[in-house]
Amino acid sequence: MGYIDSFYAQTRTDDAERPPLQGALDAEVCIVGGGLAGLNTALSLAERGVQDVVLLEAERVGFGASGRNGGFVGPGYSQGAETLIKWVGVDHTRALYDLTTEALALIRKRIGAYDIACGPNPDGVLVASWTSAPDGLRAHRDLMAETFGAQLEFIERERLRAEFADSPHYFDGLLNRDAFQFHPLNYCLGVARAAEAKGVRIFESTPVVTLDPDRDDKLVVTPAGQVRARHVVLAAGGYGLGLYAPVSGAVLPVATYVMASAPIPADRLADAIKCNIAIGDTRDAGDYYRALPDGRVLWGGRMTARRGEPARLADVMLGDMKRVYPQLADIARYETAWMGTMSYARHRMPQIGQRQPGLWYAQAFGGSGMGTTTVAGEVLAEAIKGEDDRIRLFEPFGLAWAGGPFGSIAAQSAYWFYQARDWWTARRDRTELGKPG
Numbered sequence: 001m002g003y004i005d006s007f008y009a010q011t012r013t014d015d016a017e018r019p020p021l022q023g024a025l026d027a028e029v030c031i032v033g034g035g036l037a038g039l040n041t042a043l044s045l046a047e048r049g050v051q052d053v054v055l056l057e058a059e060r061v062g063f064g065a066s067g068r069n070g071g072f073v074g075p076g077y078s079q080g081a082e083t084l085i086k087w088v089g090v091d092h093t094r095a096l097y098d099l100t101t102e103a104l105a106l107i108r109k110r111i112g113a114y115d116i117a118c119g120p121n122p123d124g125v126l127v128a129s130w131t132s133a134p135d136g137l138r139a140h141r142d143l144m145a146e147t148f149g150a151q152l153e154f155i156e157r158e159r160l161r162a163e164f165a166d167s168p169h170y171f172d173g174l175l176n177r178d179a180f181q182f183h184p185l186n187y188c189l190g191v192a193r194a195a196e197a198k199g200v201r202i203f204e205s206t207p208v209v210t211l212d213p214d215r216d217d218k219l220v221v222t223p224a225g226q227v228r229a230r231h232v233v234l235a236a237g238g239y240g241l242g243l244y245a246p247v248s249g250a251v252l253p254v255a256t257y258v259m260a261s262a263p264i265p266a267d268r269l270a271d272a273i274k275c276n277i278a279i280g281d282t283r284d285a286g287d288y289y290r291a292l293p294d295g296r297v298l299w300g301g302r303m304t305a306r307r308g309e310p311a312r313l314a315d316v317m318l319g320d321m322k323r324v325y326p327q328l329a330d331i332a333r334y335e336t337a338w339m340g341t342m343s344y345a346r347h348r349m350p351q352i353g354q355r356q357p358g359l360w361y362a363q364a365f366g367g368s369g370m371g372t373t374t375v376a377g378e379v380l381a382e383a384i385k386g387e388d389d390r391i392r393l394f395e396p397f398g399l400a401w402a403g404g405p406f407g408s409i410a411a412q413s414a415y416w417f418y419q420a421r422d423w424w425t426a427r428r429d430r431t432e433l434g435k436p437g
């Protein structure tokens with residue numbers, strides 16, 4: 001089994017394959033899924049001295065969303081702070097947010113402590129507004145400062161275009177210097193190595209085919225083996241549909257895409273992207289991208305509830321990049337493009353908890369999975385070890401059925417609605433500024 005062809009797979013620093021599970025094993029904890037939810041749980045357990053942790057991955061470590069994504073590492077969740085405050089109140093939202101800032105510090109610490117070569121790691125994520133909404137941006141900046149002590153910097157439109165991103169589509173923006181970027185697959189591989197060094201056993205090419213959770217020693221069955229474990233953690237993301245319906249039925253798989261451009265000469269790139277920080281925009285399914293030191297641009301965007309990869313995906317993504325930066329239209333070329341699948345819950349919050357004694361789950365990290373899968377690892381490890389119950393902060397975000405195929409249709413319709421709304425508002429704002437729609 002291999003990785004899909006992606007820039008990350010081409011530039012991975014570690015290619016040691018792990019053998020599949022053969023035969024029967026006993027374990028204290030068996031983790032299903034070798035994305036960052038599973039890997040972080042394994043490492044957090046091992047760091048707490050929990051012995052006999054086994055992780056089963058259907059393909060390769062980081063094969064799913066965790067090894068294919070944009071590489072933005074920021075605080076917060078897919079669901080916005082404003083909505084969370086309405087749902088669970090300020091104190092609860094602050095406690096949730098604090099978990100993610102703690103997670104970012106832990107990621108930085110692990111990169112150093114385990115010597116994980118996942119650079120470059122420049123600080124900063126800029127969110128550029130696709131519409132003219134300076135009051136809304138300032139209100140969000142103030143709320144984040146007052147409620148969480150987060151320092152977001154308002155970047156006025158002229159400065160944004162002069163110093164950060166010279167796109168005719170952008171208005172003002174918000175810059176978060178606490179966020180950063182990494183090579184996600186190399187980070188996954190580094191976390192896997194660190195967990196193994198502490199005794200975790202990882203098996204690749206080992207899909208879990210059935211699970212019997214209704215016994216003290218739960219039974220996890222794979223094509224050539226089985227694990228009996230006191231605790232099972234389901235962390236199969238958007239790739240584990242149908243494994244155990246009460247858990248996997250609570251998420252919708254949502255796909256998004258990334259393209260790697262060929263290197264662009266520095267002088268031409270600097271006409272467009274003027275910084276090395278990661279950039280996204282305010283649309284619900286907007287672009288997210290970052291320029292690498294060799295002039296390559298990793299360009300991500302779009303979301304769909306459809307399963308298959310679109311025809312001519314690389315052309316589609318290159319077209320998006322040229323629309324945002326028309327000054328690169330004659331020079332930008334693609335090298336590879338790929339898709340990845342995330343899992344989303346209807347409430348757009350992670351689902352982290354215990355379904356029944358000893359059966360745990362961590363999924364639905366949406367498009368903000370780098371910090372939040374680290375949170376999941378920590379709170380699950382604390383709960384399994386019996387050290388803390390911060391996992392209860394996620395109780396309001398339960399395993400409601402996501403609607404199966406009807407949920408996918410609803411999600412796709414919502415996406416088209418948001419696309420149309422973003423297009424209409426941007427057209428209006430640019431017309432007011434005397435620019436073409």
Ligand SMILES: Cc1cc2nc3c(=O)[nH]c(=O)nc-3n(C[C@H](O)[C@H](O)[C@H](O)COP(=O)(O)OP(=O)(O)OC[C@H]3O[C@@H](n4cnc5c(N)ncnc54)[C@H](O)[C@@H]3O)c2cc1C
Pocket residue numbers: 032033034035036037038056057058059060061062063064065066067068069070071072073074206207208209235236237238239240241243255256257258288300339340341342343362363364365366367368369370371373
């Ligand atoms: C293209 C893209 C861009 C993104 N950009 C960002 C970003 O810039 N920043 C950010 O924070 N988040 C981003 N995300 C979201 C983030 O990648 C995810 O939220 C996160 O990686 C989810 O981790 P996970 O471990 O839950 O799932 P995954 O990484 O998908 O891992 C699940 C694993 O479970 C395995 N599996 C499934 N079924 C079984 C089974 N039966 N037996 C054994 N193994 C099984 C799969 O093979 C897979 O490896 C992006 C996602 C995508 C797809």
